[in-house]
Amino acid sequence: MNIIRAEQIRFQYDGEEHPESAVVLDGIDLTVPKGQFVALLGHNGCGKSTLAKHFNALLLPLGGRVYIKDIPTDDEDKRYDVRSTVGMVLQNPDNQLVSTIVEEDVAFGPENLGVAPDEIRKRVDDALRAVGMYEYRDHAAHKLSGGQKQRVAIAGVLAMQPECIVLDEPTAMLDPRGRREVMETICRLNREQGITIVLITHYMEEAVLADRVVVMDDGKIVLDGTPRTVFSQVDTLRQNELDVPQPTELCHLLRRAGVAVPEDVLTVDECVDVLSALLL
Amino acid sequence: MALIETRNCTVRYSSGTPFEKEALSDVSVCIEEGEFVGVIGHTGSGKSSFVQLLNGLLKPDSGTVLLDGRDIWEQPKDIRRVRFEVGMVFQYPEYQLFEETVYKDIAFGPQNMGLSDEEIRERVHTAAKWVGLKPELLAKSPFELSGGEKRRAAIAGVMAMRPRVLILDEPTAGLDPRGRDMILNRIRAYQQEFHTTVLLVSHSMEDIARVADRVLVLNRGSAAMLEPTETLFSHVTQLESMGLSVPAVTRILLKLRERGVAVPDHVYTVEDAARVLLPLLKGGDIHVG
Amino acid sequence: MLADITFGQFFPGNSVIHRLDPRIKLILTFAYILLIFLPDNWVGLAAAVVFLGISVMLSRIPLKPVLKGLKPVIPLLIFTSLINMFYVDGTPLFSFWIVTVTREGVFTALFISVRILSLIAAGSLLTYTTSPTTLTDALERVLSPLKLLHISVHEIAMMMTIALRFIPTLIEETDKIMAAQKARGADLESGNVLQRVRALIPILVPLFISSFRRAYELATAMECRCYHGGDGRTRMKQLHLCGRDYVALGCMAAFVALLIVSNIYVPAMI
Structure with a gap:
């Protein structure tokens, strides 16, 4: 079953607010099946954040349609069904926590949905346990580290019991430790709870963890496939000014110099295996 | 003589309260004129305190900070002059833009230095050129610029003061690869042209490996290492024990060495790795473009 | 500080x-x-x-x-x-x-x-x-009869909650902006009253702009979490x-x- 189905969507921002705006989304077709972990790449301004905002009806397409589990996002009566099915985590951890106390913040979503108090309590505790922040439930949100704040934000979305979580550069403002914490949490939710993940990122080592990588440029999808097939297109990625994982890039350079190494090497260990087979 | 030096510097927060915490303990570091030094360490290692010590935004609780061999706190009233010599670009500097035009914002520092209008104009244009801002952007409001342009305008604001030491605290944080490469390349080019001493604080070993001559590693408030970039990455286990990761190519070559392949232990860029591996793989010297 | x-x-x-x-x-x-x-x-x-x-x-x-x-x-x-x-x-x-x-x-x-x-x-x-949050919560409940007079009790309480949440964040931000402008030679400590007030502009302007940016992002985040005012809202903590x-x-x-x-x-x- 597909969680997200975008059909030929087109979008551009209002001419008055953004005088120099061009078409931001230019006929995007994308379906995301349930349980998939998709990484969405592209340089700033390629339209990936705008696309993400279409997945929970923050924006409505000017042309084409987006369906969330067969509900069209322009159906106003079902808006909260869409938003509780597809939760969204934003980049800046400081600007998405509403309450001073961690557990009160996590309760915010279910409270808005009118869930019964006992059920909210249960959901909040479960969500905080799932992101490993249960011990911090009565702490002040502003005193947490960036990675912890971001995990609380994920818990806040989880408490609405979504089937899909869209994360818009959730690690961009974090240090390496915070980044690791958040990525581990995302992978665990995908693996253990079967939650569909759409992750927007600039970090290739994060994209490598996904089931599928989609590369966007200029409002269009330019590459779509497994990390292995996408990252082997080193030249296309370079044209789009994106990074390539270092092991892949090393093998690419060696291939170009005439060494017979495969082009779809992704990880350090694979690269070491390939090279030591040739050298030893 | 070192250009800037800390001698046994200790910085405490909330001194005299139960929350007292040592941010830096007994740090002695010497930085030479014209060096490009990378500063690395995870959150809470004292990186930010260290760089704020150098331009007098923080005063050491004990120890001295020397610029050209003179204690910067000798005349506390003159600390502003030290700040002009030791320029500092903070994290997310685009959030500090405030003027009506980009030109006026870049001119803020030079104006505070009391320079003539002509001198200011020359400096603003030069700084804008160095960070790659087109001259027509100078008349615009800083808030009309794109994210990457704002960041570069803010960096130009510090460059325009022509500091002898330029400190940048995570100048590439939150940028996409294109914006990151642009900024690192511009800073490197500026440093080579003006022989400015540059300190670049970063979480990214890959960034530091690309630009720095020497690397200062801070760990729990102490200076754990200060080494040329080539030799730093041979201490993989030590770096990893401090919660720092080494570039993936360094790990690849290290694992090859463990398996008995004769490769050097100080390779840290993809191009260098290809350069050392190719002769071994093809049995001859081949040029890599 | x-x-x-x-x-x-x-x-x-x-x-x-x-x-x-x-x-x-x-x-x-x-x-x-x-x-x-x-x-x-x-x-x-x-x-x-x-x-x-x-x-x-x-x-x-x-x-x-x-x-x-x-x-x-x-x-x-x-x-x-x-x-x-x-x-x-x-x-x-x-x-x-x-x-x-x-x-x-x-x-x-x-x-x-x-x-x-x-x-x-x-x-x-x-x-x-x-605690401030408990107090806001109590205020909302005690004043809830005022809804009959078309006073938006919930919205007022929500504004207080958000204000309390963001005060520490904005204080931290002010500290950062002050340090950054001081690094560019801003003189905040000397001069007459007029000069001192003028010296605050480089701090106040970025602070306002960043508050608006935060407010905009927070509004988006609240919308993502299905916030639509006080109607039909439940509370986790019952009194x-x-x-x-x-x-x-x-x-x-x-x-x-x-x-x-x-x-x-x-x-x-x-």
């Missing part, structure tokens, strides 16, 4: 007063603040002070912060006391030069001072023993009145009765 400012001073604790239902605390404090103006005799006034004293003792809040909170009003007290002593007519106690101090004047000054001090102490006791709340209400009732009786039977002093 700005970061050292503690806001909405709250002393976490587990005393009876801390555990009272915040709605009851809010109502009782409000009632007390009104009732403190009722007694016109020493019995009633003493009862009011004792009632407050017992509450402070029960809260186990150290006396020092409570007294410290009273300090700022002392100049005001001295001023009103002097005015009252000199201008209230009645039996003269003594006089010098052109002023006469009357017996009634002294009593009035005394009563007003005690009233103002008790009023402030009672208010501080409420904020010292109730239930229990034994100690009824005891507190009983004490208050007894206190009111005592005030009324003393006002009738004890001769008025002012």
Whole structure:
């Protein structure tokens, strides 16, 4: 079953607010099946954040349609069904926590949905346990580290019991430790709870963890496939000014110099295996 | 003589309260004129305190900070002059833009230095050129610029003061690869042209490996290492024990060495790795473009 | 540094007063603040002070912060006391030069001072023993009947919640901006008033812009989490009145009765 189905969507921002705006989304077709972990790449301004905002009806397409589990996002009566099915985590951890106390913040979503108090309590505790922040439930949100704040934000979305979580550069403002914490949490939710993940990122080592990588440029999808097939297109990625994982890039350079190494090497260990087979 | 030096510097927060915490303990570091030094360490290692010590935004609780061999706190009233010599670009500097035009914002520092209008104009244009801002952007409001342009305008604001030491605290944080490469390349080019001493604080070993001559590693408030970039990455286990990761190519070559392949232990860029591996793989010297 | 400012001073604790239902605390404090103006005799006034004293003792809040909170009003007290002593007519106690101090004047000054001090102490006791979020929550519930008058009680409470959440963030941000502008040679410490006000522009402008940016992002985040105002909203934390709340209400009732009786039977002093 597909969680997200975008059909030929087109979008551009209002001419008055953004005088120099061009078409931001230019006929995007994308379906995301349930349980998939998709990484969405592209340089700033390629339209990936705008696309993400279409997945929970923050924006409505000017042309084409987006369906969330067969509900069209322009159906106003079902808006909260869409938003509780597809939760969204934003980049800046400081600007998405509403309450001073961690557990009160996590309760915010279910409270808005009118869930019964006992059920909210249960959901909040479960969500905080799932992101490993249960011990911090009565702490002040502003005193947490960036990675912890971001995990609380994920818990806040989880408490609405979504089937899909869209994360818009959730690690961009974090240090390496915070980044690791958040990525581990995302992978665990995908693996253990079967939650569909759409992750927007600039970090290739994060994209490598996904089931599928989609590369966007200029409002269009330019590459779509497994990390292995996408990252082997080193030249296309370079044209789009994106990074390539270092092991892949090393093998690419060696291939170009005439060494017979495969082009779809992704990880350090694979690269070491390939090279030591040739050298030893 | 070192250009800037800390001698046994200790910085405490909330001194005299139960929350007292040592941010830096007994740090002695010497930085030479014209060096490009990378500063690395995870959150809470004292990186930010260290760089704020150098331009007098923080005063050491004990120890001295020397610029050209003179204690910067000798005349506390003159600390502003030290700040002009030791320029500092903070994290997310685009959030500090405030003027009506980009030109006026870049001119803020030079104006505070009391320079003539002509001198200011020359400096603003030069700084804008160095960070790659087109001259027509100078008349615009800083808030009309794109994210990457704002960041570069803010960096130009510090460059325009022509500091002898330029400190940048995570100048590439939150940028996409294109914006990151642009900024690192511009800073490197500026440093080579003006022989400015540059300190670049970063979480990214890959960034530091690309630009720095020497690397200062801070760990729990102490200076754990200060080494040329080539030799730093041979201490993989030590770096990893401090919660720092080494570039993936360094790990690849290290694992090859463990398996008995004769490769050097100080390779840290993809191009260098290809350069050392190719002769071994093809049995001859081949040029890599 | 700005970061050292503690806001909405709250002393976490587990005393009876801390555990009272915040709605009851809010109502009782409000009632007390009104009732403190009722007694016109020493019995009633003493009862009011004792009632407050017992509450402070029960809260186990150290006396020092409570007294410290009273300090700022002392100049005001001295001023009103002097005015009252000199201008209230009645039996003269003594006089010098052109002023006469009357017996009634002294009593009035005394009563007003005690009233103002008790009023402030009672208010501080409420904020010292109730966390800001709990207080906002209680305020929303206590004021909810005002919805009938088309006053947006929920929205006001939500604004207070968000303000409390963002105050520490903005204080931190102000610190950062100040450091950054100082690094560019901004001079915040010297000059005349006009120069100093002008020196604040490089700090205030970025601060405003960043507040708007944060507000915009927060609004998006709230929308993502299905926020649509107070209608149909539930709360995780339910408030239930229990034994100690009824005891507190009983004490208050007894206190009111005592005030009324003393006002009738004890001769008025002012």
